[in-house]
Amino acid sequence: xxxxxxxPDVAREPAPSSSPIVRAPSxxxxxxxxxxxxxxxxxxxxxxxxxxxxxxxxxLGGFFALALRLEHLTPERTLMSAHTYNRMFTxxxxxxxxxxxxxxxxxxxxxFLLPMMIGARDVAFPRLNLASFxxxxxxxxxxxxxxxxxxxxxxxxxxxxxxxxxxxxxPLALLGVFIVGFSTIMTGVNFIVTTHTLRDRxxxxxxxxxxxxxxxxxxIIQVLATPVLGMVLLLVVANNAFSWxxxxxxxxxxxxxxxxxxxxxxxxxxxxxxxxxxxVVSEVVSTFARKNPYSYKAxxxxxxxxxxxxxxxxxxxxxxxxxxxxxxxxxGLLSMLVAVFSAIKVFNWTWTLKRGAIxxxxxxxxxxxxxxxxxxxxxxxxxxxxxxxxxxxxxxYFVVAHFHFIMVGGTLTAFLAAIHLWxxxxxxxxxxxxxxxxxxxxxxxxxxxxxxPQFLLGNGGMPRRYFDYPPRFQALHxxxxxxxxVLGAGLVVTLGYLLHALFWGAxxxxxxxxxxxxxxxxxxxxxxxxxxxxxxxELGAYDYTRPLEGEPREPEAAS
Amino acid sequence: MxxxxxxxxxxxxxxxxDGPGQAHAARxxxxxxxxxxxxxxxxxxxxxxxxxxxxxxxxHEGVAHAKKVLGSINTAVLLxxxxxxxxxxxxLRRGRTRVAGLxxxxxxxLGGVFLAIKITEYVEHFGExxxxxxxxxxxxxxxxxxxxxxxxxxxxxxxxxxxxxVVGMTLLSIALLxxxxxxxxxPSAHRLEVxxxxxxxxxxxWLFLWPLFYLA
Numbered sequence: 027x028x029x030x031x032x033x034p035d036v037a038r039e040p041a042p043s044s045s046p047i048v049r050a051p052s053x054x055x056x057x058x059x060x061x062x063x064x065x066x067x068x069x070x071x072x073x074x075x076x077x078x079x080x081x082x083x084x085x086l087g088g089f090f091a092l093a094l095r096l097e098h099l100t101p102e103r104t105l106m107s108a109h110t111y112n113r114m115f116t117x118x119x120x121x122x123x124x125x126x127x128x129x130x131x132x133x134x135x136x137x138f139l140l141p142m143m144i145g146a147r148d149v150a151f152p153r154l155n156l157a158s159f160x161x162x163x164x165x166x167x168x169x170x171x172x173x174x175x176x177x178x179x180x181x182x183x184x185x186x187x188x189x190x191x192x193x194x195x196x197p198l199a200l201l202g203v204f205i206v207g208f209s210t211i212m213t214g215v216n217f218i219v220t221t222h223t224l225r226d227r228x229x230x231x232x233x234x235x236x237x238x239x240x241x242x243x244x245x246i247i248q249v250l251a252t253p254v255l256g257m258v259l260l261l262v263v264a265n266n267a268f269s270w271x272x273x274x275x276x277x278x279x280x281x282x283x284x285x286x287x288x289x290x291x292x293x294x295x296x297x298x299x300x301x302x303x304x305x306v307v308s309e310v311v312s313t314f315a316r317k318n319p320y321s322y323k324a325x326x327x328x329x330x331x332x333x334x335x336x337x338x339x340x341x342x343x344x345x346x347x348x349x350x351x352x353x354x355x356x357x358g359l360l361s362m363l364v365a366v367f368s369a370i371k372v373f374n375w376t377w378t379l380k381r382g383a384i385x386x387x388x389x390x391x392x393x394x395x396x397x398x399x400x401x402x403x404x405x406x407x408x409x410x411x412x413x414x415x416x417x418x419x420x421x422x423y424f425v426v427a428h429f430h431f432i433m434v435g436g437t438l439t440a441f442l443a444a445i446h447l448w449x450x451x452x453x454x455x456x457x458x459x460x461x462x463x464x465x466x467x468x469x470x471x472x473x474x475x476x477x478x479p480q481f482l483l484g485n486g487g488m489p490r491r492y493f494d495y496p497p498r499f500q501a502l503h504x505x506x507x508x509x510x511x512v513l514g515a516g517l518v519v520t521l522g523y524l525l526h527a528l529f530w531g532a533x534x535x536x537x538x539x540x541x542x543x544x545x546x547x548x549x550x551x552x553x554x555x556x557x558x559x560x561x562x563x564e565l566g567a568y569d570y571t572r573p574l575e576g577e578p579r580e581p582e583a584a585s
Numbered sequence: 586m587x588x589x590x591x592x593x594x595x596x597x598x599x600x601x602x603d604g605p606g607q608a609h610a611a612r613x614x615x616x617x618x619x620x621x622x623x624x625x626x627x628x629x630x631x632x633x634x635x636x637x638x639x640x641x642x643x644x645h646e647g648v649a650h651a652k653k654v655l656g657s658i659n660t661a662v663l664l665x666x667x668x669x670x671x672x673x674x675x676x677l678r679r680g681r682t683r684v685a686g687l688x689x690x691x692x693x694x695l696g697g698v699f700l701a702i703k704i705t706e707y708v709e710h711f712g713e714x715x716x717x718x719x720x721x722x723x724x725x726x727x728x729x730x731x732x733x734x735x736x737x738x739x740x741x742x743x744x745x746x747x748x749x750x751v752v753g754m755t756l757l758s759i760a761l762l763x764x765x766x767x768x769x770x771x772p773s774a775h776r777l778e779v780x781x782x783x784x785x786x787x788x789x790x791w792l793f794l795w796p797l798f799y800l801a
Contacts, residue, residue: 141600148600150610215617223610224600249617253625261632261741270718270737272632277719278643278734283635287628 240305315382403431424484640731
């Protein structure tokens, strides 16, 4: 585990001619009609399409979150009825989990980058890839349509018996989620096969950028866990629409069995959400510390470790649902094992940063936020995996705060880091570094102020999903609501300067960060077939000992 | 700007430079997808196992009442169909397109026979007053706890399997069309092969459903 010496800072020679000989237009310029975008089989364009759809879902889910927080400004009714509140927190969860988080990084950045990172021209099944986008759109449309019927008010976990009898438009929304699941499976199959069959001969398994490893591990979970969820959702639909009574004790069913089946998917789904984020962090850390990862293999294998152990921990959601003491102990211990794999990664990242030639840029700032929030969220995860403590915290705001630290503090900050790291790659433009830093600070502060008080609320006994609450909790709820608006403001600022940069941003050059990762060894934005000629893969994806040939000057204008 | 480069840049990106690579990817993709399918059914098998453990008597009663003969005939039908499609792939590889087409057509027909028998079974059960969800006259007369669960699972699991039979028949019909129009030939036999692999999974799932619902 030797650490390679650090390369001298980016070569200071003047940038190569600002108008390189253009032989083929970039993937953005090949064909600019709307039709060419809608029927494209280019993985890069599909990634961009997914990104736009995902951003809309994030905005919608975020809108619900802000409304929910406003409702809690006062202990009783503030601006919506209890029924609206129930439907809103359910939709917030459904949209954020299934329409945003799960597809987020793999479908957008995974699609855009994975083929380039392994030196391929496209994914293995380009048409299937396009189909997966439309399947996603179809599923998301059904979920959105359910909002115009009577939405859904069961909470995003759809527990029976209530989900069997709720009069809301549950079947419509669940069929939507079921269909989105197919999109997830298609993407997963595509990435697994692409990684196996289309890697450039010169890129071995241990030479791939770490982002590929994390997306590969995620794909395995997607392929193996999503169908179980799909099946369970169909059973819930059958219960609700046709009264089949699968989990109805009166007809011989078992409601706890539902929870087992649901969490068998939905716990691994947590790792579907966080693993790609970890891949992003690995890339950002190496790029901005200008060093190879402290241990490449430890990071790569710990991704697979998390993917594997993630399948064996679902029971920790059910400590109070009725479970033998032995089972509870086993699930608790296995859950803590995830923390070991995660710690391997965290220590690797910090050790990579140590004595690195750190350049403080927006993506790295987001990664610092990620590290702090992820460790905080992860440690509280170990706490709630402890049966004796979980019994008290179960179904309180403590759990809400815990998983938001992982999901928002982890995945969303990683998603934002990815946006800022690869924005120049995707668009060929530079955003304002100053505004980037500012909004990163806003997002972090807003997030912390929103969710830290929720730990205190939960510890004080505030149950989750309650419409009314005792007045003694009001102060903390108000603080949390203020935080949520700061978080929202940070995201709006981000959208603003990214849109500005998209149209009026300075030219980024091929590789503004001086990254060694393979996707940067082609112009930005990349040509349609990714590489105009076979890329030079002589230098490893994390080898910062030598400057790249013709490495452009670091853009000073950005900061 | 040379026109050759332009033409290359505008052509759709074909990820594979060689046929064998594409065939390998197609096979691998299907196998990975089948892993997904297995997990889809696994959720239902888990449900079945849990229910059977809780209500062994009711499940015995249910199995005793199931249409053993029809179910067993269906097993034979599916096994023969799987054999035909496996032969079709081998024959197609040797370039005997017409025979391969006949064998695939036979597979699709046998899939239809399977569905017809299945529907007969369903109709007979409905006539007896057995409906999913524990509805129907049958459950007023036979009040064993767990019996409703058995029959709901029967309709749910065999129904999902039947959906897969329909999907498999559709895929094989597409392959048949490809063989007839000359788009699937010996060098591109893998296109038929991936559908055949799918059909084997449909067959395989039934080999577990058959003992669970008709024999055990």
